[in-house]
Amino acid sequence: MIAELVLATLFGLLLLGIHRKVIARIQRRPGPPVWQEILHAAKFSFKTTWVPATASRALFIGIVLVAIGIWTAAFFVMMTGGSLLVIFGIYMLHKIVEHAFGLSSGSPYGKFGGVRSVISAASEIPLFVSVAAIALFTRSLTLSDIIAWQQVHGPLLIIAFPAAIAMYLVLLSKMPFGPFSIVEAKELVSGYKTEHFGVWRAGLEVCNGLKTTVLLATFLLLFVGQLPIWWMVIGMVIITVSLSFTCAITPMLSPFDSVTIQSLFTGLMLVYAGIVFLGVAA
Amino acid sequence: MSSIGGVPFYILEFGDELVYFTPYTITLFLLALVFTVLVILSRPERQVDIAFGGDAYTTKQILKDEMRFRRFMSIACGLASMGAMVTGDIFNFTLFTAMVGITNVGIVAAVKSPHVQNAAYQYGLVALSATVPLFGAAAVYAASTGSLSMIELARGTLPAVPIIAKALLVIGVVGEGMAPFYAAKAEMFRAPGAPYVIMCSLSSLLIFLRVVEVVMLG
Numbered sequence: 001m002i003a004e005l006v007l008a009t010l011f012g013l014l015l016l017g018i019h020r021k022v023i024a025r026i027q028r029r030p031g032p033p034v035w036q037e038i039l040h041a042a043k044f045s046f047k048t049t050w051v052p053a054t055a056s057r058a059l060f061i062g063i064v065l066v067a068i069g070i071w072t073a074a075f076f077v078m079m080t081g082g083s084l085l086v087i088f089g090i091y092m093l094h095k096i097v098e099h100a101f102g103l104s105s106g107s108p109y110g111k112f113g114g115v116r117s118v119i120s121a122a123s124e125i126p127l128f129v130s131v132a133a134i135a136l137f138t139r140s141l142t143l144s145d146i147i148a149w150q151q152v153h154g155p156l157l158i159i160a161f162p163a164a165i166a167m168y169l170v171l172l173s174k175m176p177f178g179p180f181s182i183v184e185a186k187e188l189v190s191g192y193k194t195e196h197f198g199v200w201r202a203g204l205e206v207c208n209g210l211k212t213t214v215l216l217a218t219f220l221l222l223f224v225g226q227l228p229i230w231w232m233v234i235g236m237v238i239i240t241v242s243l244s245f246t247c248a249i250t251p252m253l254s255p256f257d258s259v260t261i262q263s264l265f266t267g268l269m270l271v272y273a274g275i276v277f278l279g280v281a282a
Numbered sequence: 283m284s285s286i287g288g289v290p291f292y293i294l295e296f297g298d299e300l301v302y303f304t305p306y307t308i309t310l311f312l313l314a315l316v317f318t319v320l321v322i323l324s325r326p327e328r329q330v331d332i333a334f335g336g337d338a339y340t341t342k343q344i345l346k347d348e349m350r351f352r353r354f355m356s357i358a359c360g361l362a363s364m365g366a367m368v369t370g371d372i373f374n375f376t377l378f379t380a381m382v383g384i385t386n387v388g389i390v391a392a393v394k395s396p397h398v399q400n401a402a403y404q405y406g407l408v409a410l411s412a413t414v415p416l417f418g419a420a421a422v423y424a425a426s427t428g429s430l431s432m433i434e435l436a437r438g439t440l441p442a443v444p445i446i447a448k449a450l451l452v453i454g455v456v457g458e459g460m461a462p463f464y465a466a467k468a469e470m471f472r473a474p475g476a477p478y479v480i481m482c483s484l485s486s487l488l489i490f491l492r493v494v495e496v497v498m499l500g
Contacts, residue, residue, distance in 0.1 A: 053328075054327055054328040054329070054330055054341055055327050056324045056325060056326055056327035056476045056477055057324070057325070058320055058323040058324040058325075058477075059320055059324045059327075059476055059477050059480070060327075062316075062320050062323075062324075063320075066313075066316060066317075069316075070313070073309060077305070082305055083304075083305055083306050085306050085491075085494065085495060086305055086306050086309050089306065089309060089310060089491045090309070092487055092490075092491060093313060093484075093487065093491075095483075095487070096317075096480065096483055096484045096487060099480060099483055100476065100480045103327065103476035103479060103480065104327055104476045104477075105327065106327035106328050106329050106330050106341070106476075107330060108329075108330055108331065108332055111329065118483055121487075128494060135498070141498075
């Protein structure tokens with residue numbers, strides 16, 4: 001499992017590198033090489049590391065370990081076909097991790113990044129509505145059961161298309177340089193991660209790589225089903241490129257607009273889940 | 283239960299009360315535990331404020347008495363969250379949720395800032411009001427199914443839980459600590475004392491994650 005964990009982290013970082021490259025090419029810039037995020041993680045591992053004098057020391061360091069720990073757990077659950085609720089619970093707890101990253105340093109930039117992270121929690125609610133829709137169709141929230149259900153009834157991408165759209169929106173909200181990336185907007189320097197340098201930043205990069213792999217792989221498993229490994233890799237690259245196109249051509253929204261649009265999607269998803277519920281009940 | 287939060291690893295019975303650990307509840311429990319330990323070990327950060335229109339900046343200090351009180355409240359909040367994560371009883375869940383709401387108010391009400399105290403006061407009113415649907419939900423669960431045990435509800439042998447009971451439970455939880463009543467209170471989340479403020483947002487989120495599982499039972 002350790003080898004798979006390392007490969008998943010490196011692949012996630014590679015996907016983030018592809019994301020940056022695609023955005024740059026659409027905007028007619030050369031952009032960094034696709035392995036730049038892997039180099040970043042390696043580079044930060046050997047940089048000078050310190051804890052700011054104003055920081056809450058234990059929290060500042062501990063939260064990096066928590067970030068890596070929760071996504072390692074999510075990866076393990078995904079690989080063993082465990083409960084979908086655990087993966088999405090961890091996804092939501094990532095908000096708390098961002099909040100703690102931001103507040104622990106004492107920096108005003110980090111603080112506002114963390115506060116934005118909490119107020120944009122609206123982006124997570126469509127996720128749970130899409131989970132509810134999946135549960136209504138498949139009668140289970142265990143990943144292995146959902147995969148087995150799709151082998152009999154066909155992919156949920158077709159059967160529960162609005163739920164797939166909602167989860168795609170959730171993926172978009174977690175991609176850097178996207179319309180909903182208000183937690184690391186440039187007016188906040190790097191937002192919640194501004195003060196985490198050196199080894200702490202390398203840990204954050206590892207967490208981001210793992211998170212990207214877990215979320216994209218979960219999306220494919222949930223809405224397409226079990227695929228051979230190479231098709232999984234190709235599928236994840238295709239989703240990343242499509243997200244990059246959206247990020248490249250969409251300006252970053254203001255915090256108010258970002259939360260409003262996500263709340264509107266939540267409303268639409270609630271209506272969809274209600275229709276599915278009534279259909280199933282009938 | 284096995285199709286929602288995974289197959290239970292262990293069920294601990296205290297008479298008719300019980301605690302159970304599924305992969306889902308144990309994940310949430312461990313997170314509450316880790317953050318409670320972080321609260322115990324951490325000292326608050328010194329928030330930096332930049333003076334508008336100049337190069338000057340100031341740092342905020344938290345006094346020892348204030349720190350002790352907020353740390354106590356945060357630990358109590360962590361313990362209540364841990365209880366809510368693993369309990370297998372609907373009434374105990376509502377009780378722990380109400381306790382989380384009270385401790386959340388305590389964590390921020392000790393901050394010596396009128397903006398933060400105003401936010402805490404308003405949140406306190408909402409949290410108090412939310413206890414009515416919260417405990418009302420437990421009463422409807424008991425009246426309609428004859429049991430408050432989540433294990434019994436998960437077996438599917440009891441009468442179906444009315445939608446109104448589930449709706450009241452969700453409304454109660456939302457009122458105790460979720461958006462829009464709470465997360466929108468940015469004044470509370472940007473108060474100094476990171477380890478304690480984090481416990482506010484963490485406990486609210488954990489309770490929300492648990493209620494998602496609870497309403498799917500029965």
